[in-house]
Each structure stands twice: as structure tokens, then as C-alpha cells.
Amino acid sequence: MLQECVDGQAKMHTPPVFCRMTALALLAIERPRMRGRREMRLERVIATANEHHGLAGIRDVRWAGVIQTHIVEDAVCCTSPECTWVMMARVLSPTELVVLADSMMRRDPQLKRTSVERLETYLDRLGECPVKVWGLRACRSALRLVRENTDSSMESRVRLVLESYGLGAPEVNHPVVNPHTGRFMYLDMAYIDLKIAIEYDGQFHAD
Incomplete structure (x- = not known):
């Protein structure tokens, strides 16, 4: 996935921030069960419609919230685990939203990507946004069921x-x-x- 993102990045005038399923792959986070069958394309986040450009193999995802980022191997940029989790709320069932958060907080330190505290902090930041952020309410509900240090x-x-x-x-x-x-x-x-x-x-x- 890293090389695919590097190749995709080379097609763009400005460095992208990869998101959702692409970010999960870059962050080595287990994929949740998806609703229906989804075509696998690189996904990048954009803040406004003006940033949209039709590029083959790349899906633009509009996002009104705070775009929190993470650099992967000094090569590409993707959304942070916390930001990725909230963005995934649009395409996941309530159960799989909890499962995804659990998978981001494994007991194995090498697989642990975030914590309940960091998720809460990010949700609080989104709550201060001047516009409604899609998925915020679903994530707040899901967070009550999330547990750290699971194994599968x-x-x-x-x-x-x-x-x-x-x-x-x-x-x-x-x-x-x-x-x-x-x-x-x-x-x-x-x-x-x-x-x-x-x-x-x-x-x-x-x-």
C-alpha cells in the first residue's frame, strides 16, 4: 500500500492526505467488515469541493472536521488513527465502528495506535467545529462500548x-x-x- 500511495502522490500537484481505508492500510490497522462490496481505490481527504480533481484510481472524500494527520515512513501523509476512526463512521455499522476502535487499541504494544483518551480528545475538538461533523454523534455513542487492550x-x-x-x-x-x-x-x-x-x-x- 505504501508504494501505491507514493505512486498516486506523484500524480498530484499538492501532496495528499490519504484517509479511510487507505489510512487503515498505511497505519497497519485491521480492516473492519464493510457494508456491501466496495471498490478498492486510494482515498484522500479534501476540505472543500474546490479541491476535487478527477484522478483515475483515487477517490476524494470531503471532510468538514479537523484533519489530524500522521506521516508514514517519511514518505506519505494520512489521517491519524483518531481522525480515520471518525471518518469511517459514514461507511460502518454501529457494531463495526466499535470493533474498529478496539482494533486500534490492541494489548500488543506493536499494534496499539491510539487510546480511549486520545479518541475522546479528538471528539471534543470536533465538537467545537463551527459546522456539523458527520459521524461525531455515532462515535460518541460507540465510545461508550469501546475497550482497550483486546486481542482480536x-x-x-x-x-x-x-x-x-x-x-x-x-x-x-x-x-x-x-x-x-x-x-x-x-x-x-x-x-x-x-x-x-x-x-x-x-x-x-x-x-
């Missing part, structure tokens, strides 16, 4: 199903000690008071 999107989806049936929010990656070995283990989800542990039975666990 499927675990997030299972958690959201549990919550949708009124079971409450389980703790994610709850640490327990193996009484026989003394080693720490992490439960995908746990209702601690009820002493219930829930593990998502995926390929990762089989390995």
Missing part, C-alpha cells in the same frame, strides 16, 4: 453480542494464575463476580 476483532464482536442481550460488559483479557505452574494466563472475557470465563474458539487459540 472476533472477541470484540462476541463481547458486543453479550452486551446486546443485557449481560453487561465483561472484563477483557482478565489475568489469572495457573495454580499448578504459577504462570499468568489471560481470559478473553470474564464476568469476575460470577466466576465465568469466555474464550473465543478461533484458529489463534487452536495454535
Whole structure:
């Protein structure tokens, strides 16, 4: 994706800020499930209609909010994780908006791109914009369900199903000690008071 963006950038008179799905790829963030089937083109953000130029293979995305950016390998510029998350609200279901935020805040430090605090701060900035920012309300609602330090999107989806049936929010990656070995283990989800542990039975666990 980086080379595609470098090549696309060379076609433009001014350096672009890549956004949405392109930004997710550049930031190495797991892609959420999309509504319908979407054609994969490079996406760049523009602030006004006057900035629009029809370039083959590039989709312009108009955005009224604060364009917060991130430089990737000193080569191209894309929207920050926080900005990307809000921009994706237009094309994601409420569930996948939560899943995407979770995937930006993995327990693995190498995969962690943001935090709840940074998302909140960015949403507050958008709330001060003089014009309405599409997706702001959806993201504020989603943020109440977001959890940091998860390990997989499927675990997030299972958690959201549990919550949708009124079971409450389980703790994610709850640490327990193996009484026989003394080693720490992490439960995908746990209702601690009820002493219930829930593990998502995926390929990762089989390995």
C-alpha cells in the first residue's frame, strides 16, 4: 500500500492526505467488515469541493472536521488513527465502528495506535467545529462500548453480542494464575463476580 500511495502522490500537484481505508492500510490497522462490496481505490481527504480533481484510481472524500494527520515512513501523509476512526463512521455499522476502535487499541504494544483518551480528545475538538461533523454523534455513542487492550476483532464482536442481550460488559483479557505452574494466563472475557470465563474458539487459540 505504501508504494501505491507514493505512486498516486506523484500524480498530484499538492501532496495528499490519504484517509479511510487507505489510512487503515498505511497505519497497519485491521480492516473492519464493510457494508456491501466496495471498490478498492486510494482515498484522500479534501476540505472543500474546490479541491476535487478527477484522478483515475483515487477517490476524494470531503471532510468538514479537523484533519489530524500522521506521516508514514517519511514518505506519505494520512489521517491519524483518531481522525480515520471518525471518518469511517459514514461507511460502518454501529457494531463495526466499535470493533474498529478496539482494533486500534490492541494489548500488543506493536499494534496499539491510539487510546480511549486520545479518541475522546479528538471528539471534543470536533465538537467545537463551527459546522456539523458527520459521524461525531455515532462515535460518541460507540465510545461508550469501546475497550482497550483486546486481542482480536472476533472477541470484540462476541463481547458486543453479550452486551446486546443485557449481560453487561465483561472484563477483557482478565489475568489469572495457573495454580499448578504459577504462570499468568489471560481470559478473553470474564464476568469476575460470577466466576465465568469466555474464550473465543478461533484458529489463534487452536495454535
